Amino acid sequence: MHWSDHADAIAPALPAVWLVRTGEKPRDLTERSALRRGTARRILARQLGCRDSEVAIGHDPAGRPFIALPDAPGLHLSLATRAGIVAIGLARHPLGVDIEAVEAEAPPPLDLLHPQERELLDRAAPAARPLAFARLWAAKEAYVKALGTGFARAPESFSVFLSSDGRFCVADPLRRAEASGEIRLIEDGGRNVLAAAAIVLA
Structure with a gap:
């Protein structure tokens, strides 16, 4: 997985994930969607060698984004936004990306x-639980995005295992193939710590 933090960077290979600090503070879902799509169009234009205006992003009936223009057969797209940071994933197989903030004050659901x-969180020191939950949830949401189901798939129906090297694997009773992904921790101008996860299903 190639990771970049600049919207103008061209990935040398796929899969790739861009984590772009936009400096924006979207106030609602409409502004978050506009920020996500605008940033994605800029990145895709650089990656595909065209102008921003030549890129269009559509959504399938389940809500999964795809490259509507230009014609890009075999490329899969995933998007996420949190706290002004936009994540864009691009791969030749289905993938999912997600970003979650570390909520120190809120008890995890x-x-x-x-x-x-739940056992993993129970074993963690109380101060470490918010970060552990953010990493778990980012990985879980990235996985269901890669599946194309979103959380129409019950989140408790599969389990995520975190490793100390920034990777995770998924145990899913409905899939025989092993699935694993990567997690990065990022800061939003020193105000928030966020966990970003990405996974590709080959």
Whole structure:
């Protein structure tokens, strides 16, 4: 997985993820969507060798984004936004990206986790739980985006295992193929710590 933090960077190979600090503070879902799509069009234009105005992003019936223009057969797209940071994933197989903020004050919704994930949080020191939950949830959401289901797939129906090297793997009783991805921690101008996750399903 190639990671970049600049919207004008061209990935030398795919899969690739761009984590772009926009400096924007979208106030609602409409502004977040506009920021996400505008940043994605800029990145895709550089990657595909065309003008921003020549890029169009569509969504399938389940809400998954795709490159509508220009013609880009075999390329898969995933988008996410949080706290003014936009994540764009591009790959030759289905992929998912997500960003989650570390919420130190809010108790994690343990009932949405697989029992093994709840055990992981129970074993973590209280101060470490918000970060552990953000990493878990980013990985889970990236996975269901790659599946194309979103959370129509119950989040507690599969489990994520985190490793110390920034990777994660998914145990899913509905899929025989092993799935693994990567997690990066980022800061938004020193105000927030966020966890970004990406996974490609070959």
